[in-house]
Amino acid sequence: MASEEEGFQVFVQQHWRSLNRTAFLLTGDRGRAEDLVQSAFEKVHRRWHHVSQMDAPLEYVRRVMVTTAISWRRRRGSGEIPSLSVDVGLHDPYERIDQREQLIGALRQLPNKMRAALVLRYFEDLSEADVAAAMGCSVGTVKSHISRGLQRLREKIGDEPGRLSLPDDPALRRA
Incomplete structure (x- = not known):
């Protein structure tokens, strides 16, 4: 024992x-x-x-x-969901920190299962099969959550040049 x-x-x-x-x-x-x-x-x-x-x-x-x-x-x-609006300059030394905060704020606004799928897939770097096992659902459901979640993040954050690159941004892994 x-x-x-x-x-x-x-x-x-x-x-x-x-x-x-x-x-x-x-x-x-x-x-x-x-x-x-x-x-x-x-x-x-x-x-x-x-x-x-x-x-x-x-x-x-x-x-x-x-x-x-x-x-x-x-x-x-759901309660109150804080939003973060930041004007980031091109030479802002804190730009990556601001982007990470903006990403985390956008993640908070996603439905639970969608957020869990994105966190496990891109922050924990699990395969889709491992995410499905962790969430207790099918791989197809995970793919759907990820696809829809990334689309919502792009809508909330904007996927413009010079902004966050979803989902391969290295800042994602250091959140």
Whole structure:
């Protein structure tokens, strides 16, 4: 029992940072992101004996996190969605930071499943099949969420020359 507990602690230490980043992208709030990761770890801890035997426990934790984030959002409603309007100059040293903030603001406005698909695909760099497994849906559904999500982001942000390049912008991976 003690070795299982130690194994869980090691797992948490190894994956806390990356899961926290994913949770921030899913929730748009650092405090809620930490709550989401803690909630996912709490749920997984109860079943750690079984989860630790899985081929991919990290993917299982991601799935728990995504489903928890979606259920939280359903319960709390959409609420007020902040928008960010920024005039960025051509030589602005903070342009990339402003673009990242604008992208995160646009992500917050997407429906839960669409946002989850984009975050897992482009921020976590998972394959479409892995995203489908994490979300508990088909690859076709993931492709649909991604396609529609990218279109909505382009509409909200604008895909003009000199603006964000979706989805291959390196700033996406550092959010």
